[in-house]
Amino acid sequence: MHYEVEEILEAIQMTSLQNLDVRTVTLGISLLDISASGKQSFINAVTDRIRYRANDLVKVSTQVSGKNGVSIVNKRVSLTPLSLVASPLQNEDDFVLLAKEVDKAAGDIGVDFIGGYSALVHKAMTGRERKFIKSIPAALAATSRLCSSVNVASTRAGINMDAVQLMGKTVCDTAQKTADRAGAGCARLVVFCNIPDDNPFMAGAIHGTGEGEAALNVGISGPGVVHHVVQNLASDADMGTLAEEIKKTVFKITRMGELMGREVAGALGVPFGILDLSLAPTPAIGDSVADIIEAMGIERCGGHGTTAALAMLNDAVKKGGVFASSYVGGLSGAFIPVSEDSTMARRAQSGDITIDKLEAMTSVCSVGLDMIAIPGDTPADVISAIIADEVSIGVCNNKTTAVRVIPVPGAVKGDNVAFGGLLGSATVMEAHVSSPSIFIRRGGRIPAPLLSLRN
Amino acid sequence: MKKHMKMLNDLLKEHKGENIDDHLIEKMLNDLGRKDTTDQDSIDAALRSLMEQRDQEREVAVVSVIGKDTVGIVAEVTRVLAESNANIEGMNQTVLHGFFALILTIDISVMNIDIDALQTRMDEVAGKKALKIYIQHENIFKSMNRI
Numbered sequence: 001m002h003y004e005v006e007e008i009l010e011a012i013q014m015t016s017l018q019n020l021d022v023r024t025v026t027l028g029i030s031l032l033d034i035s036a037s038g039k040q041s042f043i044n045a046v047t048d049r050i051r052y053r054a055n056d057l058v059k060v061s062t063q064v065s066g067k068n069g070v071s072i073v074n075k076r077v078s079l080t081p082l083s084l085v086a087s088p089l090q091n092e093d094d095f096v097l098l099a100k101e102v103d104k105a106a107g108d109i110g111v112d113f114i115g116g117y118s119a120l121v122h123k124a125m126t127g128r129e130r131k132f133i134k135s136i137p138a139a140l141a142a143t144s145r146l147c148s149s150v151n152v153a154s155t156r157a158g159i160n161m162d163a164v165q166l167m168g169k170t171v172c173d174t175a176q177k178t179a180d181r182a183g184a185g186c187a188r189l190v191v192f193c194n195i196p197d198d199n200p201f202m203a204g205a206i207h208g209t210g211e212g213e214a215a216l217n218v219g220i221s222g223p224g225v226v227h228h229v230v231q232n233l234a235s236d237a238d239m240g241t242l243a244e245e246i247k248k249t250v251f252k253i254t255r256m257g258e259l260m261g262r263e264v265a266g267a268l269g270v271p272f273g274i275l276d277l278s279l280a281p282t283p284a285i286g287d288s289v290a291d292i293i294e295a296m297g298i299e300r301c302g303g304h305g306t307t308a309a310l311a312m313l314n315d316a317v318k319k320g321g322v323f324a325s326s327y328v329g330g331l332s333g334a335f336i337p338v339s340e341d342s343t344m345a346r347r348a349q350s351g352d353i354t355i356d357k358l359e360a361m362t363s364v365c366s367v368g369l370d371m372i373a374i375p376g377d378t379p380a381d382v383i384s385a386i387i388a389d390e391v392s393i394g395v396c397n398n399k400t401t402a403v404r405v406i407p408v409p410g411a412v413k414g415d416n417v418a419f420g421g422l423l424g425s426a427t428v429m430e431a432h433v434s435s436p437s438i439f440i441r442r443g444g445r446i447p448a449p450l451l452s453l454r455n
Numbered sequence: 456m457k458k459h460m461k462m463l464n465d466l467l468k469e470h471k472g473e474n475i476d477d478h479l480i481e482k483m484l485n486d487l488g489r490k491d492t493t494d495q496d497s498i499d500a501a502l503r504s505l506m507e508q509r510d511q512e513r514e515v516a517v518v519s520v521i522g523k524d525t526v527g528i529v530a531e532v533t534r535v536l537a538e539s540n541a542n543i544e545g546m547n548q549t550v551l552h553g554f555f556a557l558i559l560t561i562d563i564s565v566m567n568i569d570i571d572a573l574q575t576r577m578d579e580v581a582g583k584k585a586l587k588i589y590i591q592h593e594n595i596f597k598s599m600n601r602i
Binding site: 253256263 | 517519521545547549551556558560570571574587589590591592593594595596598599600
C-alpha cells in the first residue's frame with residue numbers, strides 16, 4: 001500500500017508534537033462468578049482473579065505502543081462493582097481490608113488505577129451498601145490506586161436523595177482523611193448519574209453487570225490535535241467548515257485508538273469492548289479542551305458563547321468518531337476537568353470560569369463537574385446539593401453526568417492547590433454559601449422525570 | 456500469454472520458495488492454459504490474487520527520518536536496516552519547512568531483531584546525526600487514512 005509523505009508526517013506531528021496518545025486501555029474484569037464464602041477466601045479469590053486476568057496488561061500495552069509509535073499513557077483495570085459481589089464481607093473494616101488487598105494487587109501488576117470500589121444505589125440502598133459507602137473515605141485513605149464511584153441517580157429511577165446526602169458527607173470525610181495530600185483522595189471518588197457499564201476512564205470505571213468475563217476498553221485523547229486543526233482555520237471559516245474539520249480529525253484519531261485497542265485485546269486474548277470517544281485533556285501545555293474553545297473564537301473559556309462552542313465541539317467529536325469505531329461507548333464526549341486542563345485551570349484562576357458556568361457546560365458535554373477544588377469548609381449539605389443539581393441534568397437529559405469535587409482541607413477561595421501528575425493543579429473556587437440543608441435532608445427519592453412533552 | 460505464464464511461475468517460486476515441485480507448477484500452468492487460453496482477465500485475476508497473498512505475508516513498517524540535512528544520513532540509516540535484515544521497499548525524500556524528511560517503507564517480517572530493538576538502534580543514529588527517527592507499523596497509517 002502506498003502512503004503519501006504528508007499522511008506520514010501528519011501522523012508523526014500528531015503523536016510527537018500534539019500530544020496524541022491513547023489515554024487509557026482499561027481491562028474490565030468480571031467478579032460475578034466468585035463464590036467464596038469466607039472473608040479471607042473471598043478477598044484472595046478477587047485478587048487472584050485480578051492477577052490472573054491482568055498480569056500481562058502492562059507488558060502487552062508497552063509492546064503495542066512500541067510497535068505503532070503511539071504511547072499508551074495509562075493501563076488500568078475495572079472490576080464489577082465490589083458492593084455487589086462482596087457478600088462474605090459484613091462491616092466497614094472488612095471492606096477496607098478488601099480495598100487494601102485490591103490496591104496491592106493493582107500495584108503488583110503495575111497498573112495505574114483500579115476501579116470498581118463502587119455501589120449502584122440510584123433507587124435505594126441496602127444496609128450493606130450503606131456500610132460499603134461509609135467505608136469509602138477510609139478505603140481511599142489507605143490506598144493509592146483504588147478508585148471509587150457511586151451511582152446515585154438514573155433517568156429510569158430518578159434521584160436517590162438519601163444517597164446524595166450520604167455522598168456529600170462521604171466526599172467531606174474523604175477529604176479530611178486525605179488532608180495530608182490536599183484532599184486528593186477525592187480525586188479517586190466520583191458520584192454518578194446514569195453510570196456507564198464500560199467506561200474506561202477513572203475514577204468512574206466499572207465492569208458492569210451486563211458485561212462478560214473480561215473486555216478491553218479504550219479511551220482516546222487528542223485535544224491537542226483538534227486544537228491544531230481549529231487554530232489553522234481562517235478566523236472567518238464558518239461553523240460548517242469548523243465542524244467538518246473537527247469530524248475529519250476525530251475520525252483519524254479514533255481509528256488509531258481502535259487499532260491500538262484491538263491489538264492489545266487480541267494479544268491478551270480478551271474481547272475488544274468499546275472505544276470511548278472522549279477528548280480528554282491533560283495538564284500538558286497544548287493538550288487542553290479550553291484551548292479549542294478559545295481557538296474557535298471565545299476570547300477566554302468561560303465567557304458567553306462557551307456552552308455553544310462546547311456543544312458544537314462535542315457533537316462533531318461524536319459524529320467524526322462513530323463511523324471510525326465498531327463499538328462506541330463509555331462516556332464519549334469532551335471532558336472539562338478543571339485541574340487537569342491547564343487553560344481551564346488558568347481561567348478558573350482569573351475568575352472567567354465559575355462553578356455555575358461549568359454546570360451549564362456539563363449539560364452539553366461529557367461527564368460533569370470534574371476535578372474542581374472548593375474550600376475545605378464547604379458544608380456536606382452544599383456538596384450534596386452540588387451533586388443533586390448535576391445529576392438532575394443527567395436524569396432529565398438522559399445522559400451521564402458526574403461530580404468529582406475536592407473540598408481541600410484548610411484551603412479558601414483563590415488558593416492554588418497542586419494534586420500532582422495527571423491530576424494537575426487548580427485554584428479553589430467558591431461554591432454558593434446559602435444553605436440547601438432543608439431540601440437535602442428531606443431524603444427520599446426524586447421521581448423519574450417525564451421524558452415526553454420536552455421543553 | 457507466455458509472458459504471464461513466466462510471471463506466474465516466478466511468483467509461485469518467490470511465494471513458495473525454490474523447493475516447490477516444478478512438475479506441479481507445470482501442471483497448474485497447463486491446466487490454467489487449457490481452461491482459459493483466451494481469457495486474459497482470469498490470468499490477471501490469478502496474478503492479482505497471488506500478489507495479494509504475498510502482500511498479506513509481508514509486514515510493513517514506516518521509518519521516518521526528520522532533521523537537518525547532513526552528509527551520510529541515508530548511508531547510516533540503510534546500514535542499520537541492512538544489519539537488521541529489514542528489506543527496503545520504498546524510499547521517499549523531501550524537504551519540508553527547511554527540514555530534511557526521509558521516509559522509508561521496510562518489510563519487517565524477516566528482520567533478525569524486533570521493532571523495539573530497531574528503534575533503539577535508530578535512536579543511536581538519531582543521536583549521532585541530531586535527527587528524529589520514528590518507526591511505526593504501517594497499520595497506523597492504514598487505519599488513519601484508508602477506509
